[in-house]
Amino acid sequence: MAVVNVTRVEALAGMLRTAIQRGTYAPGDRLVELRIAEANGVSQATVRDALRLLERQGWVVSQPRRGVMVRAFSRAEAEEVFALTAAVESLALRWVFPRMNKALRDALRGHVRAARRASLDNKTALGLAMLFEMHLALARITAVEQPITAEMLDRLHTAVQILESVRRARSRLPARELDPLTAGHELFCDRLDARDLIGADETLRRQITLYGGMVLDALRG
Numbered sequence: 001m002a003v004v005n006v007t008r009v010e011a012l013a014g015m016l017r018t019a020i021q022r023g024t025y026a027p028g029d030r031l032v033e034l035r036i037a038e039a040n041g042v043s044q045a046t047v048r049d050a051l052r053l054l055e056r057q058g059w060v061v062s063q064p065r066r067g068v069m070v071r072a073f074s075r076a077e078a079e080e081v082f083a084l085t086a087a088v089e090s091l092a093l094r095w096v097f098p099r100m101n102k103a104l105r106d107a108l109r110g111h112v113r114a115a116r117r118a119s120l121d122n123k124t125a126l127g128l129a130m131l132f133e134m135h136l137a138l139a140r141i142t143a144v145e146q147p148i149t150a151e152m153l154d155r156l157h158t159a160v161q162i163l164e165s166v167r168r169a170r171s172r173l174p175a176r177e178l179d180p181l182t183a184g185h186e187l188f189c190d191r192l193d194a195r196d197l198i199g200a201d202e203t204l205r206r207q208i209t210l211y212g213g214m215v216l217d218a219l220r221g
Contacts, residue, residue: 010050013051015040023165026070028069030068030069031067033051033068057155070162078212078215081156082208082215082216085160086205089153093200093201094201095145095146095149096142100141108138109189111133111137112130112182115178124175124178128173131182134185136157138153166218177214181211188207
């Protein structure tokens with residue numbers, strides 16, 4: 001019975017997480033236990049546990065007398081998120097570089113190739129998602145031997161996904177703006193294959209800064 005309950009909690013948390021990513025719940029929106037319970041046919045206890053899980057992961061915040069809300073970021077906080085993401089991903093790359101074998105490099109490149117195909121088909125949202133999958137994959141590789149670094153990346157990547165939902169709601173990403181990001185990630189993979197750590201690190205940081213600038217521009221609007 002406990003296993004079933006945990007499964008329900010995780011399933012509901014996943015549904016709510018997807019709703020946040022898609023912008024159904026925007027940053028600052030309240031997540032009301034009773035409404036969510038009634039809409040999904042679950043108990044309020046299940047909703048409460050799901051929200052606690054999302055809070056631990058950084059998707060929502062709980063405030064006295066206000067309840068649970070989707071995490072919101074000021075522009076200054078968003079700048080901090082991208083600066084930290086660049087720094088911690090750079091550190092993660094240096095941790096994993098010695099054990100970055102061909103299979104792992106090919107796995108990262110696979111996400112970038114999927115992004116290129118999506119870009120050619122003018123599916124910019126899918127292309128951006130595939131590039132983000134490459135960064136998530138790097139975090140998973142890091143988790144094998146550096147779990148604390150990976151945990152920090154998980155929190156930062158959650159913040160980035162929330163900020164992306166805001167960018168997507170405010171501005172459409174033209175294919176011409178996805179192309180430089182995709183090309184930059186292709187160069188990152190090329191430098192990994194060439195065993196060029198310094199070049200790969202510089203390229204990785206540049207892509208995070210480039211994408212962060214797109215998000216910050218949307219927040220300014």
